[in-house]
């Protein structure tokens with residue numbers, strides 16, 4: 001039987017705590033196939049230590065999405081402190097209800113309060129959903145090239 005889904009207006013966006021790491025790991029496992037609660041615990045720990053921002057979206061008291069980013073300055077020739085959005089995920093059944101956009105607004109608000117003026121992210125060229133999502137949030141391509149080599 002299809003589940004009644006509340007509108008995004010009923011989703012609550014809040015900062016993540018260390019206790020959320022197992023739930024985030026579950027959502028991440030649906031996206032990546034990897035189960036890594038310690039990794040997420042460390043990511044949230046770094047944010048709580050002031051090196052980034054991590055938020056989650058709750059519906060009826062259950063986390064259904066997360067977004068995390070770090071505050072970085074001085075890398076890649078970027079002079080000022082900027083924000084890098086590095087992780088995001090919304091459980092498949094909750095997508096398309098504005099939850100990702102709500103979490104992004106919370107992240108940007110926190111960054112602006114810190115005086116950060118620019119956010120960056122990396123998106124795979126073939127990942128159209130994530131491209132469209134970030135473009136809808138106002139992100140535009142910038143003249144950087146991502147380079148890699150096998151070691």
Ligand SMILES: CC(C)(COP(=O)(O)OP(=O)(O)OC[C@H]1O[C@@H](n2cnc3c(N)ncnc32)[C@H](O)[C@@H]1OP(=O)(O)O)[C@@H](O)C(=O)NCCC(=O)NCCS
Pocket residue numbers: 031086087088089090091094095096097098099100101102128129130132133134136
């Ligand atoms: C990308 C993602 C976070 C979007 O979350 P969401 O809550 O569904 O997004 P929203 O409902 O807030 O959508 C905001 C905007 O993004 C765009 N968008 C979102 N999903 C889209 C899709 N499937 N196709 C096209 N555009 C999309 C739309 O422009 C949308 O605005 P609109 O509804 O007014 O048209 C979600 O699809 C997801 O978790 N994807 C998997 C992420 C992933 O693979 N993470 C692991 C690597 S980091």
